[in-house]
Amino acid sequence: MHNATIFQTRPYLMAYRRHFGRGRTFHRVREGGACAWLQSKGKTAQRLEWWGAGIHDIGAAKYFDEASARALWARIEATAQPFHATLLAQVEAASPFVECARESGWSVSDGEACPVLSLPDSWDDYVRSLGKNMREQIKRYPKRLEKAHAVEYQMAQTSDEVRVALDDLFRLHGKRWRARGQSGVLATPRRQAFHREVCEEFLKRDWLRLWTLRCDGRAACVLLSYAYEGRYSFFIGGFEPELMRLSVGTCLFAKVLCGAIEEGAREFDFLRGEEEYKYRFGAVNRPYKTLCHFRDSPRGRLLQARIGVESTLMDAVHRQFSAAHRDKAAGKASQEQ
Secondary structure (H helix, E strand, C coil): CCCCCHHHCHHHHHHHHHHHCCCEEEEEEEECCEEEEEEEECCCCCEEEECCCCCCCCCCCECCCHHHHHHHHHHHHHHHCCCCEEEEEEEECCCHHHHHHHHCCCEEEECCCEEEEECCCCHHHHHHHCCHHHHHHHHHHHHHHHHHCCEEEEECCCHHHHHHHHHHHHHHHHHHHHCCCCCCCCCCHHHHHHHHHHHHHHHHCCCEEEEEEEECCEEEEEEEEEEECCEEEEEEEEECHHHHHHCHHHHHHHHHHHHHHHHCCCEEECCCCCCHHHHHCCCEEECEEEEEEECCCHHHHHHHHHHHHHHHHHHHHHHHHHHHHHHHHHHHHHHHC
16 A cells, blocks of 8 residues: 655655745654655644645555554654644545544545546557547547647657746646636746746656647647656646637547556546546546544634635635536537537
């Protein structure tokens, strides 16, 4: 058993610390060969959470079996004692930590599900597993696009290609959000600098899967994924709204999924967000839990209320994002009929 993901690797954690570490203290909690990476913040009301909270989609730790996980949990509990609140979000429901938290009297609530696609041995097997409509679309849409434009698919393999692809990703992602009157999660220079560093470090280790679809020489869609220990994690994407009618996202996802299968990946994790398109590709929800403990004190209760408000706001944002995808998909389907 090894629950750690690419978001708990040293290059990711160190990049996070460099770009978002101000005002935070970082903790490596160890027990034998097991390890959890935590961070704390706050001066008067102090909280403990996963290292990388607010950026990555999965909270996890490194352990080897249930006994190893339980021993590590005891160390996590001891580390949490001085803090007014501990919030461990997005813990996979199957993790031994969930039962450990219940036994310790912690609050256990539903996190946000991550749609995950189990990958077969071949692309043909995958296509056969899809519903009839999606099976036809994944074959027809790329051909339709190639009739309308000169099409090029490219996975970034050099630092220059990564730089150009990220420029296009930030531009396309921002363009789509600005159309809604919002800035999007990639708008700030600090966020962009963080993702540039992560992508450069992952490129060196062959963990980066940054794909661009160009139409007539211009980026029409960019998808950023990571590959680590047989698991693809799709982080974020951007596409040209003017080309949405040609389903450029579907075309590029098909290319990325085909590449993942050819590499021998076991699963493709779409991460947080229950957007409709993920299920059309065959993904199934993987449940996650949030583990919380609040000290019975004024500051503990203050943090409990504050975290409750933060969670409500984030849930509203994610629901709005997912609904927007469903509405667009429904409108697009009606246009194609």
